[in-house]
Amino acid sequence: MAHLLGAEALHLEVPTKTVFDAVTLGVAEGDRIGIVGRNGDGKSSLLMMLAGRREPDGGKVTMRGGTTIGVLDQADVFAPGETVGHAIVGDRPEYEWAGDPRTREVIAGLVADLDWESGLEALSGGQRRRVALARLLVGEHEVLFLDEPTNHLDVEGISWLAGHLRRRWPSGQGALLVVTHDRWFLDEVCTTTWEVHDRIVEPFEGGYAAYILQRVERDRQAAAIEQKRQNLARKELAWLRRGAPARTSKPKFRIDAANELIADVPEIRDRVSLQSMAVARLGKEVVNLVEAGVAFGDRVILEEVDWLLAPGERTGILGVNGAGKSTLLGLISGAVEPTAGRVKRGKTVQVATLTQRLDELEEHLQDPVRTVIGRLRTSFTVGSGSKAQELTPGQLLERMGFTSAQLSTPVKDLSGGQKRRLQLLLILLDQPNVLILDEPTNDLDTDMLAAMEDLLDSWPGTLIVVSHDRYFLERVTDQQYAILDKHLRHLPGGVDQYLELRAAEERAREEPRTGGGAATGGGATGGAAAGGGAAGASIEPALSGAERRAAEKELSAVERKMERLQTDAARARDGLAGLDQADYTLLNAEMVKITAIEDEVAALEERWLELSGLLE
Structure with missing residues (x-):
C-alpha cells in the first residue's frame, strides 16, 4: 500500500520528562490505527506531531506531496457568532452541499436535531462536539486525525460514527488515526493498534480485542517485570472470550490459543457469593418504583x-x-420525588452516586491524597467468600494506579483521570450498598478503566450505570434497560436491541416528513436522512444463497490451511534445535522456509478477514 506519511526518530520532551525518544513509524493508505496508552504518556502529542500541529524536539515528520489531512482535537473551537449551518458547510450554496450524498449523510447522522441557524454559543458541549465532527467529516480528506471523537457522544452517535468511518473510504484507501478510550469503538473501526508507553510506540495487529490478546502474550513472557499488568489484562481477555465472543472473531486455532491462555482464569464475578453478600447487606428489598412518573409543569x-x-x-x-x-x-x-406513583426504599439502603462532577473533592482540594484517604476507613474488603481480601486505602490507591509519590500530591494538582479515580475510592470507602455511576469513564485511559472494572467486579451491592461507553457498560453490568418514549423498557438483546429500537423510532418519525426530495436550509436535513438516521449505518446488499455458501466453504478451507501451516511452522521452529548450530547455510535455509510459511499465513489471514466481513 502507498505510503502517506511517516515519522523518523521523533523526540519530545516536556519540563518533567522525556515523552518520546527516537520513535520511527509510518502510515500507509488503508491504515485504520487506534492509539492507546496511559494518560500522560503522549497519545495526543503523537497525534498532533503527525498531523503537523506540534513540532517535535527532534526528528522529523514527512508527508507525501498533495496529501490532504483533517484534524479533530479535544477543543472544539469556532469563530465568534458562528451558526450551526455556517460552521459545517461554510459559504457553500445550498444546492451544492444539499446535492452531496456525504454531506447529507453527515448532517443526518450528527446534527439532524439542531437548529441550522442556531448560534453555537447556545449549544451544550456535546452538541458543539457533534458540530465539530460534522464540520470535519463533510470535507474530503485522505487522512483523518481524531482525538477523543466519542467524547460527549451518546451510544447512537458513537455507533453512527463507527459506521461512517468504516465505509468512508474504499478498501485500501484513506487513513485514520484515532485516540480514544472507547474500546468498543476501537474494535469496530481499527485494524491496527499503537500502544504508547515508556517513550516508545508499539504496534499491534487488529483492534482492541486483538491488542489485548497480543499484550497478554507479551506480558506472559515478561511476567516478573509486569505481573500486575499481566493479571489485569488476562482477566479482561477472559471477559472478551466469555462475555463477548463476537468481538474476538478469529480463526479456530487462535480461539484455541486464547482459551489456553485463560484456562486458569476464574469467572469475572463470583455471582453467587456477591448475591449472598448483597442480600445480607441490603435485605430482600432495595428500591421499588411502582407506576412512578415525573413531570415538571x-x-x-x-x-x-x-x-x-x-x-x-x-x-x-x-x-x-x-x-x-x-x-x-x-x-x-431520592434526589427526585415522583409526581405520580411511588418509590419505596428498603430500610438498610445506602445510596451513593458517582456524578459527572467532582463535588466530593471540593473540600479536599488543598489536602494531599494521603491525608484525604487517612480520614476515612482503615480497610476495605474486596472479593467474597474465601477470596475476600482486606485492603488498606493505600493499597486501594495503588490498585487504581496511584504511585507512592502521588500520595503526597495535593488533590488540586491531580490530573482529571486521577481525580476521577480518587472520587470513586472516596465513595467506595464510605461503604454504600447501592452505587450509581453517572458517566464514570470520563478522563480515564483504557488501563484505568480495566482497573475500575476489576474493582467493581468484587463490589457486593446493587450497581446502576449510565454510560455512553458501550464496552464498559456491557463489561460491568449483567442487563440493560432503556428509556424510550418516557417509559423504561428491558433490553434482553442489550445495546444492539436498543440501537435497533432507536433506528425504528427514527424511521417512523421520518416517514411522514420525507418525500425523497433534497435537503432544505431551515431544518438542515430534509431528504438528507437518506444518508442514515441517528443509529446510522446503511445496509449493504446481502449475499445471495449461493454466494454465501461459496464464501462459507472458502472460509472453512482457509481456516484449515492456516491451522496446518501454523503446525508446520511450529514443527520447523522446533526442528531448528536439532540442527548443527555451526552450519549457517543449513540454518539460513530452514529460516527461509519458516519465513515463507509465515508469509503465506499472513496472506491467508487477510483473505479470512475479507470473507468474515462478507458473512457478518
Missing part, C-alpha cells in the same frame, strides 16, 4: 415506570440525551 419526563431493583443487581441504563436518565437516577437516590 406540563413537561412529562417519565411515566408509569415499574422497576423492582434486586440485591446485587447490575444494570445499565441507555437513552438519548434528555430522555430522563438523570431523572431516573434521582428517583432511585
Whole structure:
C-alpha cells in the first residue's frame, strides 16, 4: 500500500520528562490505527506531531506531496457568532452541499436535531462536539486525525460514527488515526493498534480485542517485570472470550490459543457469593418504583415506570440525551420525588452516586491524597467468600494506579483521570450498598478503566450505570434497560436491541416528513436522512444463497490451511534445535522456509478477514 506519511526518530520532551525518544513509524493508505496508552504518556502529542500541529524536539515528520489531512482535537473551537449551518458547510450554496450524498449523510447522522441557524454559543458541549465532527467529516480528506471523537457522544452517535468511518473510504484507501478510550469503538473501526508507553510506540495487529490478546502474550513472557499488568489484562481477555465472543472473531486455532491462555482464569464475578453478600447487606428489598412518573409543569419526563431493583443487581441504563436518565437516577437516590406513583426504599439502603462532577473533592482540594484517604476507613474488603481480601486505602490507591509519590500530591494538582479515580475510592470507602455511576469513564485511559472494572467486579451491592461507553457498560453490568418514549423498557438483546429500537423510532418519525426530495436550509436535513438516521449505518446488499455458501466453504478451507501451516511452522521452529548450530547455510535455509510459511499465513489471514466481513 502507498505510503502517506511517516515519522523518523521523533523526540519530545516536556519540563518533567522525556515523552518520546527516537520513535520511527509510518502510515500507509488503508491504515485504520487506534492509539492507546496511559494518560500522560503522549497519545495526543503523537497525534498532533503527525498531523503537523506540534513540532517535535527532534526528528522529523514527512508527508507525501498533495496529501490532504483533517484534524479533530479535544477543543472544539469556532469563530465568534458562528451558526450551526455556517460552521459545517461554510459559504457553500445550498444546492451544492444539499446535492452531496456525504454531506447529507453527515448532517443526518450528527446534527439532524439542531437548529441550522442556531448560534453555537447556545449549544451544550456535546452538541458543539457533534458540530465539530460534522464540520470535519463533510470535507474530503485522505487522512483523518481524531482525538477523543466519542467524547460527549451518546451510544447512537458513537455507533453512527463507527459506521461512517468504516465505509468512508474504499478498501485500501484513506487513513485514520484515532485516540480514544472507547474500546468498543476501537474494535469496530481499527485494524491496527499503537500502544504508547515508556517513550516508545508499539504496534499491534487488529483492534482492541486483538491488542489485548497480543499484550497478554507479551506480558506472559515478561511476567516478573509486569505481573500486575499481566493479571489485569488476562482477566479482561477472559471477559472478551466469555462475555463477548463476537468481538474476538478469529480463526479456530487462535480461539484455541486464547482459551489456553485463560484456562486458569476464574469467572469475572463470583455471582453467587456477591448475591449472598448483597442480600445480607441490603435485605430482600432495595428500591421499588411502582407506576412512578415525573413531570415538571406540563413537561412529562417519565411515566408509569415499574422497576423492582434486586440485591446485587447490575444494570445499565441507555437513552438519548434528555430522555430522563438523570431523572431516573434521582428517583432511585431520592434526589427526585415522583409526581405520580411511588418509590419505596428498603430500610438498610445506602445510596451513593458517582456524578459527572467532582463535588466530593471540593473540600479536599488543598489536602494531599494521603491525608484525604487517612480520614476515612482503615480497610476495605474486596472479593467474597474465601477470596475476600482486606485492603488498606493505600493499597486501594495503588490498585487504581496511584504511585507512592502521588500520595503526597495535593488533590488540586491531580490530573482529571486521577481525580476521577480518587472520587470513586472516596465513595467506595464510605461503604454504600447501592452505587450509581453517572458517566464514570470520563478522563480515564483504557488501563484505568480495566482497573475500575476489576474493582467493581468484587463490589457486593446493587450497581446502576449510565454510560455512553458501550464496552464498559456491557463489561460491568449483567442487563440493560432503556428509556424510550418516557417509559423504561428491558433490553434482553442489550445495546444492539436498543440501537435497533432507536433506528425504528427514527424511521417512523421520518416517514411522514420525507418525500425523497433534497435537503432544505431551515431544518438542515430534509431528504438528507437518506444518508442514515441517528443509529446510522446503511445496509449493504446481502449475499445471495449461493454466494454465501461459496464464501462459507472458502472460509472453512482457509481456516484449515492456516491451522496446518501454523503446525508446520511450529514443527520447523522446533526442528531448528536439532540442527548443527555451526552450519549457517543449513540454518539460513530452514529460516527461509519458516519465513515463507509465515508469509503465506499472513496472506491467508487477510483473505479470512475479507470473507468474515462478507458473512457478518
